């Protein structure tokens with residue numbers, strides 16, 4: 001995907017039915033082809049006349065949103081967040097039966113939460129308590145310490161100086177076709193689909209950047 005305007009909808013990294021039975025093809029197709037696409041299209045529309053910002057990467061549009069013309073800030077914030085979050089989300093799933101977490105991320109999870117099971121419990125609780133639309137996250141601070149947190153709408157952990165490792169989309173559009181209002185069942189299903197290799201890569205990338213929280217007052 002282009003990391004600046006015009007943004008493109010990245011293809012789904014697996015077949016529509018690859019996550020069945022935990023997430024069915026219909027749910028995935030609507031979520032990726034309609035909802036994700038709509039964030040991409042709206043972000044491009046918002047940036048169409050903002051020529052000075054068309055070379056900004058996605059993360060900068062979020063982090064330095066306050067630099068944009070005031071009347072465009074909300075549209076760019078929501079849609080850049082939508083593109084950023086959905087790109088992460090679809091890349092963090094894979095067909096059921098994938099590898100368990102290992103390596104550096106596993107050690108960090110055990111040291112932060114006690115065990116993988118305890119982490120999953122915290123992550124699910126956090127996703128359950130998100131009122132309305134949003135996400136639950138596993139994110140790292142500048143020292144690599146992990147935190148579970150939730151965010152509203154299309155907000156991201158970036159402005160808090162945190163580096164995303166894993167997230168789950170708890171907007172109803174992510175699960176309603178298959179699970180209706182049963183968010184808990186969707187979350188249990190999601191746990192079978194986590195691509196821990198991708199999460200580990202995200203975690204490793206968190207160390208490659210001169211962060212964020214260290215430089216923030």
Ligand code: MN
Pocket residue numbers: 031035086169171173174
């Ligand atoms: Mn979504």
